[in-house]
Amino acid sequence: MTAAPVAPVTALPLRDAVLPAPPVAVAPQASFADMLENGVDAVSAKVNQADALARAFALDDSIPVHQVTYALEQARMSLELLTQMRSRLLDGYQQIMNMQL
């Protein structure tokens, strides 16, 4: 029995292996209110998309069912992120408002 020679391992560029670092905002480009509004709009768009897909599936089940459940899940996850953001921001706001002067 002869063993086949093992091919040498070639390394890919490092940039392919690592996750991109989170962007560090030095000077915010948009105002905080804009940021919040865009976030809410994005969540709303996802919920609407999921709603449209669920409707389309009810009418015509040639759409693969996983596309519907995937869209619903995406909408749910975005909404969860939104509620988390809301509760944390509100928490910070209340802490500042309750500050003893």
Added chain:
Amino acid sequence: MQAMEISRTALDVEWRRIEIASQNLANINSAAGPSGAVYRARHLLSGPAGDFASHLENGSAADLHALRGVAVTGIVEDNAPPRLVHEPGNPAADANGMVAYPAIDHAQEMLTLVQSSRVYEANVVAMNAARQIYTKALEIGRHS
């Protein structure tokens, strides 16, 4: 979210593969139709998804930076000659009493079905894992 999107592309591809295997199995006993053409077994081709331009720019197929999942690259028809059966009473028979049936490999189609369902399941598991770590990440710093 990227991990879930990758799994979703795989679900789409395997769904299609199962549809095609079902189509092949459904036509296993289809004699040649009125047009005289025999059904040919179809096979789905799939490959890593990615836009063509970025492949050209980088000049390598192993562009790991862009993880875009999998995509259907095409459907091919098997060009195996049809299975000829002597059935003189069949209206689809030719002058020699032979009826052409498609050359579909039954075992091969069953294997495709089993394999595709397992791959589908595995991708659902991968998607759920990504979803779970996403919801776990939302718990960072939560104290209520």
